[in-house]
Amino acid sequence: xxxxxxxxxxxxxxxxxxxxxxxxxxxxxxxxxxxxxxxxxxxxxxxxxxxxxxxxxxxxxxxxxxxxxxxxxxxxxxxxxxxxxxxxxxxxxxxxxxxxxxxxxxxxxxxxxxxxxxxxxxxxxxxxxxxxxxxxxxxxxxxxxxxxxxxxxxx
Amino acid sequence: xxxxxxxxxxxxxxxxxxxxxxxxxxxxxxxxxxxxxxxxxxxxxxxxxxxxxxxxxxxxxxxxxxxxxxxxxxxxxxxxxxxxxxxxxxxxxxxxxxxxxxxxxxxxxxxxxxxxxxxxxxxxxxxxxxxxxxxxxxxxxxxxxxxxxxxxxxxxxxxxxxxxxxxxxxxxxxxxxxxxxxxxxxxxxxxxxxxxxxxxxxxxxxxxxxxxxxxxxxxxxxxxxxxxxxxxxxxxxxxxxxxxxxxxxxxxxxxxxxxxxxxxxxxxxxxxxxxxxxxxxxxxxxxxxxxxxxxxxxxxxxxxxxxxxxxxxxxxxxxxxxxxxxxxxxxxxxxxxxxxxxxxxxxxxxxxxxxxxxxxxxxxxxxxxxxxxxxxxxxxxxxxxxxxxxxxxxxxxxxxxxxxxxxxxxxxxxxxxxxxxxxxxxxxxxxxxxxxxxxxxxxxxxxxxxxxxxxxxxxxxxxxxxxxxxxxxxxxxxxxxxxxxxxxxxxxxxxxxxxxxxxxxxxxxxxxxxxxxxxxxxxxxxxxxxxxxxxxxxxxxxxxxxxxxxxxxxxxxxxxxxxxxxxxxxxxxxxxxxxxxxxxxxxxxxxxxxxxxxxxxxxxxxxxxxxxxxxxxxxxxxxxxxxxxxxxxxxxxxxxxxxxxxxxxxxxxxxxxxxxxxxxxxxxxxxxxxxxxxxxxxxxxxxxxxxxxxxxxxxxxxxxxxxxxxxxxxxxxxxxxxxxxxxxxx
Numbered sequence: 112x113x114x115x116x117x118x119x120x121x122x123x124x125x126x127x128x129x130x131x132x133x134x135x136x137x138x139x140x141x142x143x144x145x146x147x148x149x150x151x152x153x154x155x156x157x158x159x160x161x162x163x164x165x166x167x168x169x170x171x172x173x174x175x176x177x178x179x180x181x182x183x184x185x186x187x188x189x190x191x192x193x194x195x196x197x198x199x200x201x202x203x204x205x206x207x208x209x210x211x212x213x214x215x216x217x218x219x220x221x222x223x224x225x226x227x228x229x230x231x232x233x234x235x236x237x238x239x240x241x242x243x244x245x246x247x248x249x250x251x252x253x254x255x256x257x258x259x260x261x262x263x264x265x266x
Numbered sequence: 267x268x269x270x271x272x273x274x275x276x277x278x279x280x281x282x283x284x285x286x287x288x289x290x291x292x293x294x295x296x297x298x299x300x301x302x303x304x305x306x307x308x309x310x311x312x313x314x315x316x317x318x319x320x321x322x323x324x325x326x327x328x329x330x331x332x333x334x335x336x337x338x339x340x341x342x343x344x345x346x347x348x349x350x351x352x353x354x355x356x357x358x359x360x361x362x363x364x365x366x367x368x369x370x371x372x373x374x375x376x377x378x379x380x381x382x383x384x385x386x387x388x389x390x391x392x393x394x395x396x397x398x399x400x401x402x403x404x405x406x407x408x409x410x411x412x413x414x415x416x417x418x419x420x421x422x423x424x425x426x427x428x429x430x431x432x433x434x435x436x437x438x439x440x441x442x443x444x445x446x447x448x449x450x451x452x453x454x455x456x457x458x459x460x461x462x463x464x465x466x467x468x469x470x471x472x473x474x475x476x477x478x479x480x481x482x483x484x485x486x487x488x489x490x491x492x493x494x495x496x497x498x499x500x501x502x503x504x505x506x507x508x509x510x511x512x513x514x515x516x517x518x519x520x521x522x523x524x525x526x527x528x529x530x531x532x533x534x535x536x537x538x539x540x541x542x543x544x545x546x547x548x549x550x551x552x553x554x555x556x557x558x559x560x561x562x563x564x565x566x567x568x569x570x571x572x573x574x575x576x577x578x579x580x581x582x583x584x585x586x587x588x589x590x591x592x593x594x595x596x597x598x599x600x601x602x603x604x605x606x607x608x609x610x611x612x613x614x615x616x617x618x619x620x621x622x623x624x625x626x627x628x629x630x631x632x633x634x635x636x637x638x639x640x641x642x643x644x645x646x647x648x649x650x651x652x653x654x655x656x657x658x659x660x661x662x663x664x665x666x667x668x669x670x671x672x673x674x675x676x677x678x679x680x681x682x683x684x685x686x687x688x689x690x691x692x693x694x695x696x697x698x699x700x701x702x703x704x705x706x707x708x709x710x711x712x713x714x715x716x717x718x719x720x721x722x723x724x725x726x727x728x729x730x731x732x733x734x735x736x737x738x739x740x741x742x743x744x745x746x747x748x749x750x751x752x753x754x755x756x757x758x759x760x761x762x763x764x765x766x767x768x769x770x771x772x773x774x775x776x777x778x779x780x781x782x783x784x785x786x787x788x789x790x791x792x793x794x795x796x797x798x799x800x801x802x803x804x805x806x807x808x809x810x811x812x813x814x815x816x817x818x819x820x821x822x823x824x825x826x827x828x829x830x831x832x833x834x835x836x837x838x839x840x841x842x843x844x845x846x847x848x849x850x851x852x853x854x855x856x857x858x859x860x861x862x863x864x865x866x867x868x869x870x871x872x873x874x875x876x877x878x879x880x881x882x883x884x885x886x887x888x889x890x891x892x893x894x895x896x897x898x899x900x901x902x903x904x905x906x907x908x909x910x911x912x913x914x915x916x917x918x919x920x921x922x923x924x925x926x927x928x929x930x931x932x933x934x935x936x937x938x939x940x941x942x943x944x945x946x947x948x949x950x951x952x953x954x955x956x957x958x959x960x961x962x963x964x965x966x967x968x969x970x971x972x973x974x975x976x977x978x979x980x981x982x983x984x985x986x987x988x989x990x991x992x993x994x995x996x
Contacts, residue, residue: 144480208337245905
């Protein structure tokens with residue numbers, strides 16, 4: 112039995128220790144906003160925050176997660192879907208198919224948390240998530256918009 | 267989210283689906299939340315004015331969309347076209363998908379569901395607009411009837427019908443029920459596009475918000491009461507079979523419910539949860555009969571295709587004059603051989619579907635580019651007639667052609683569900699399964715031989731394509747006299763779909779078909795991608811050999827192709843072709859036509875002393891005729907460079923021992939943000955025709971960059987992808 116703090120709620124899941132956190136989140140906890148894309152920490156579709164750090168949950172066994180750690184998924188990024196990045200994503204119409212965007216948003220939110228004023232080069236080197244539709248330039252524009260607005264600092 | 271059993275006994279008549287019927291709303295539920303379905307049932311007064319337009323009493327307009335949404339924005343574009351003619355309030359527009367079963371039951375009132383070939387809008391603009399216009403006419407007629415005034419005295423704007431002289435007005439929601447009872451008009455006139463106020467505008471997509479908060483449900487996310495999850499392994503060698511598997515070895519693993527054969531080539535494990543199924547499947551001892559292709563390699567395939575470059579037998583695709591004669595008597599003969607590898611679609615969401623089978627009915631929920639093909643696959647695999655099957659479309663986590671013509675995963679899930687009757691089964695492919703069981707961008711090579719006269723003009727060209735035919739692999743019945751027309755995409759003598767942009771006095775383009783066992787598929791851009799590389803890079807080679815500017819060399823051959831020339835000029839102008847660039851930065855240019863649209867691009871690149879490529883800027887021009895939503899076109903063009911440059915820089919599936927070597931994104935890399943150049947899009951909407959936008963631009967991504975690399979380094983890269991090339995200056 113593993114015990115987690117997900118989006119501020121303590122949950123218990125009965126899974127073997129080597130189950131990836133991603134699948135515990137998706138299947139046991141039932142939060143499907145976090146996506147499976149590769150299973151080998153390459154694409155970033157499964158990105159969640161663990162104590163504020165962007166983490167690829169497909170390759171992290173539940174045994175590595177303690178009850179003290181604060182896990183945040185896309186569903187918990189903001190209470191009302193109005194995190195500055197979520198608003199910027201809508202304003203810039205970032206998503207195409209949208210499948211990678213939960214991971215993109217979580218990676219971007221962690222980036223701005225640690226570096227509120229990233230340069231374009233910072234964004235390009237930090238945002239390594241894969242999008243096959245081709246939203247990279249819109250992702251970058253939305254992040255720069257939020258960074259420039261200072262909205263993250265006020266939060 | 268609840269599992270609502272979709273309506274089964276659909277009456278084919280329009281009237282039976284009319285207003286007020288809770289069934290009408292429920293019928294469009296695909297088993298989970300559908301906008302307004304619940305409200306409609308509660309209100310009980312929803313009106314289907316016609317197949318395309320449903321109006322609620324609160325004036326909400328539900329526009330039915332037959333094509334699939336996979337990120338390309340077609341959902342919004344089609345809704346704009348209907349709303350434009352309907353004269354409704356765009357702020358009150360929502361959408362829903364009719365099901366393939368309903369389409370069949372209603373004599374295919376919604377037409378073709380297939381969403382490929384960049385056809386979503388360009389093939390249905392006429393009838394969807396007529397649907398909107400007819401609905402508007404019926405709504406106006408209903409209002410006029412209520413007022414007992416001539417229809418001609420009434421007009422409709424933003425969902426409100428007005429009788430000017432008496433100052434009366436009615437909202438669409440107030441007359442929809444009456445309108446629905448009227449006979450549809452016979453003659454329906456459409457607006458002149460210059461008068462558009464909703465279509466043609468860069469409106470925001472209708473489907474963005476839920477893609478930012480985790481609420482959007484993809485096929486992979488489906489949940490149903492009692493559902494079990496399946497993981498599958500198909501024989502790693504295409505054409506191989508399962509010899510045996512030891513189910514007892516994993517039967518007691520956590521959650522495992524069933525270990526099942528799927529056809530003669532695959533095994534599935536069904537468990538409570540997918541991760542349990544996958545874990546057990548990975549532990550399952552399977553003995554494969556790898557079949558006759560178990561020794562095939564990329565090298566062997568390449569050698570076979572190379573032989574085709576000079577083979578005496580080939581099928582002619584385009585011919586004028588005497589190319590071979592012109593080449594034989596040329597002042598200068600230029601020759602080059604290009605090659606293009608297998609590539610995987612690599613949609614972000616792997617193949618998946620959920621199925622529930624009973625002897626009376628088979629239902630499938632799946633992301634698909636062609637709901638009707640998914641329905642047909644369900645019927646075939648279940649053995650039940652179409653009328654006893656249904657397919658519910660779910661928005662796709664990427665399609666790119668993988669989820670269109672072939673529904674192998676639907677067949678699989680139905681074959682599994684059939685062995686567990688009554689239980690919903692969700693099948694998800696692992697990324698490894700997805701990478702190694704694709705329908706691959708076909709492998710081809712091309713030998714180009716050009717004849718230059720003494721003044722450096724192109725006197726003749728022979729283009730010999732050798733390699734795989736998608737049509738032979740998927741629709742062999744469509745091969746006529748050995749000819750696959752798709753192989754010649756972008757190289758046709760004429761036609762509105764994909765014609766060559768040059769007039770060459772002596773021309774021969776032919777194809778020596780060589781079909782390896784690796785299954786081919788329609789891959790975003792299809793054969794245009796390879797053909798544009800071959801022709802446009804070789805044009806660059808010819809221009810260089812002739813000592814001419816690549817743009818001027820092309821222009822001289824394009825006088826009879828004004829639309830091709832116009833986009834080429836538009837790209838060149840925007841990129842300031844010919845003007846100096848910063849030290850070390852060089853340009854490449856190209857153009858092509860496909861999917862009904864004309865496209866051109868200029869790339870600016872530099873190559874470091876270590877051979878590292880940097881793409882500084884892309885300028886892309888597109889003439890798609892009518893531009894239904896410029897903002898979405900811009901996104902498609904930009905996205906096309908991600909897809910096209912991923913292919914050009916990284917995309918390669920190699921074959922060893924009959925199977926695909928690359929199993930995940932670590933070995934099959936794609937473009938990421940650090941390699942993404944800025945893209946400037948020029949939309950040349952010349953009007954008068956309807957071209958596609960999802961695919962054509964992909965084809966100019968690679969040749970623009972390859973030609974710029976030559977300008978920067980003097981190196982011609984003729985074998986894709988670029989990751990295999992040494993770009994250090996010679």
